[in-house]
Amino acid sequence: xxxxxxxxxxxxxxxxxxxxxxxxxxxxxxxxxxxxxxxxxxxxxxxxxxxxxxxxxxxxxxxxxxxxxxxxxxxxxxxxxxxxxxxxxxxxxxxxxxxxxxxxxxxxxxxxxxxxxxxxxxxxxxxxxxxxxxxxxxxxxxxxxxxxxxxxxxxxxxxxxxxxxxxxxxxxxxxxxxxxxxxxxxxxxxxxxxxxxxxxxxxxxxxxxxxxxxxxxxxxxxxxxxxxxxxxxxxxxxxxxxxxxxxxxxxxxxxxxxxxxxxxxxxxxxxxxxxxxxxxxxxxxxxxxxxxxxxxxxxxxxxxxxxxxxxxxxxxxxxxxxxxxxxxxxxxxxxxxxxxxxxxxxxxxxxxxxxxxxxxxxxxxxxxxxxxxxxxxxxxxxxxxxxxxxxxxxxxxxxxxxxxxxxxxxxxxxxxxxxxxxxxxxxxxxxxxxxxxxxxxxxxxxxxxxxxxxxxxxxxxx
Ligand code: SF4
Numbered sequence: 346x347x348x349x350x351x352x353x354x355x356x357x358x359x360x361x362x363x364x365x366x367x368x369x370x371x372x373x374x375x376x377x378x379x380x381x382x383x384x385x386x387x388x389x390x391x392x393x394x395x396x397x398x399x400x401x402x403x404x405x406x407x408x409x410x411x412x413x414x415x416x417x418x419x420x421x422x423x424x425x426x427x428x429x430x431x432x433x434x435x436x437x438x439x440x441x442x443x444x445x446x447x448x449x450x451x452x453x454x455x456x457x458x459x460x461x462x463x464x465x466x467x468x469x470x471x472x473x474x475x476x477x478x479x480x481x482x483x484x485x486x487x488x489x490x491x492x493x494x495x496x497x498x499x500x501x502x503x504x505x506x507x508x509x510x511x512x513x514x515x516x517x518x519x520x521x522x523x524x525x526x527x528x529x530x531x532x533x534x535x536x537x538x539x540x541x542x543x544x545x546x547x548x549x550x551x552x553x554x555x556x557x558x559x560x561x562x563x564x565x566x567x568x569x570x571x572x573x574x575x576x577x578x579x580x581x582x583x584x585x586x587x588x589x590x591x592x593x594x595x596x597x598x599x600x601x602x603x604x605x606x607x608x609x610x611x612x613x614x615x616x617x618x619x620x621x622x623x624x625x626x627x628x629x630x631x632x633x634x635x636x637x638x639x640x641x642x643x644x645x646x647x648x649x650x651x652x653x654x655x656x657x658x659x660x661x662x663x664x665x666x667x668x669x670x671x672x673x674x675x676x677x678x679x680x681x682x683x684x685x686x687x688x689x690x691x692x693x694x695x696x697x698x699x700x701x702x703x704x705x706x707x708x709x710x711x712x713x714x715x716x717x718x719x720x721x722x723x724x725x726x727x728x729x730x731x732x733x734x735x736x737x738x739x740x741x742x743x744x745x746x747x748x749x750x751x752x753x754x755x756x757x758x759x760x761x762x763x764x765x766x767x768x769x770x771x772x773x774x775x776x777x778x779x780x781x782x783x784x785x786x787x788x789x790x791x792x793x794x795x796x797x798x799x800x801x802x803x804x805x806x807x
Contacts, residue, residue: 481796489753493556494768675722
């Protein structure tokens with residue numbers, strides 16, 4: 346018999362939101378790890394003690410977390426979804442009849458109290474602490490990488506390098522993102538990362554970088570830098586920077602130091618791609634922080650014209666010389682100088698030369714130094730550090746480290762494809778930092794919910 350739904354309006358309902366959220370719902374899993382106790386105390390100093398009560402900051406943070414976890418890129422959309430979705434209401438501690446804040450409230454809070462209190466970073470670090478407490482962080486091997494995220498600007502609204510002069514901008518008249526750009530001109534992650542000026546500067550967000558690093562058409566972007574623990578791919582730290590190599594390397598050092606300071610975790614080894622293999626970067630990682638580098642060395646001594654590269658010569662540490670493919674030695678000094686400093690083991694740059702008589706009689710000369718009388722090699726001040734990195738990369742463990750490095754690339758792919766963060770919504774270094782920090786928090790929460798489900802056997806947390 347054909348059924349027909351009976352529509353009848355009831356004045357009163359008995360409704361328990363709790364019973365309507367499935368036990369395996371993603372937000373249930375995440376809720377167990379989002380610990381916001383003490384948040385009100387942390388933020389109390391940023392609110393006036395008189396006047397009307399504000400919107401609860403915990404509610405705003407829960408709504409923002411929903412947005413980033415579920416890939417809802419607009420705050421207007423988050424408000425609509427929280428209004429309609431029972432699970433979202435439950436996660437935000439809103440009853441069926443409670444009013445959802447207006448989307449305009451987010452903008453005011455983000456640029457004001459949230460930023461002054463640095464609350465997004467505090468929430469991110471609490472989630473990392475949860476990951477550590479639940480045994481998801483080994484702490485031995487870290488990976489670092491950066492991904493380009495498009496800035497919210499257009500090429501049409503930009504100036505050429507010759508037409509852009511930051512000193513003519515009046516901060517009082519400038520929009521927020523431009524004021525933030527002026528404030529970061531002396532910061533290593535932005536203004537002072539490199540003396541090279543970008544070809545174009547975007548008017549609405551001058552701190553974004555005009556880059557063609559993806560080997561496609563150039564665009565304006567920021568770099569999202571992740572430092573991850575390679576056991577489970579937990580993001581230990583996140584940093585926004587200009588999309589240039591020097592800024593990304595500087596961010597790596599900032600993240601390593603901050604992780605050591607906040608969580609007392611210093612990795613034994615670090616894996617990264619060639620972009621991190623400059624001499625300065627390796628000195629910071631190996632000499633100053635005592636971390637094994639599984640990082641390919643940037644080698645300007647490698648030749649592409651078919652003649653012998655530096656790697657064809659063997660370094661003989663004991664006798665302070667190179668051995669060439671013909672078996673002859675290259676030395677930095679041959680005479681018996683009375684000055685012992687010429688022969689000291691002190692770290693300094695040196696040029697090593699083959700003997701003229703050896704090269705003139707050598708059958709390999711055309712492959713080695715066709716345009717000069719002898720072959721010479723420059724050995725940098727910290728070549729020993731670069732050699733150490735080369736040894737690490739040539740070791741058997743490098744394959745394992747490289748395989749684990751893929752986890753950071755997968756996190757960026759997830760960030761763009763699933764969480765929808767392929768283009769920024771906020772402008773200016775601070776807005777970008779907020780977006781990256783919230784997105785990293787969301788990724789760690791999703792991982793916690795997946796790897797430590799509620800029905801898993803209980804584990805000792807200490
Ligand atoms: S040309 Fe000189 S440095 Fe090069 S392989 Fe021959 S002897 Fe060695």
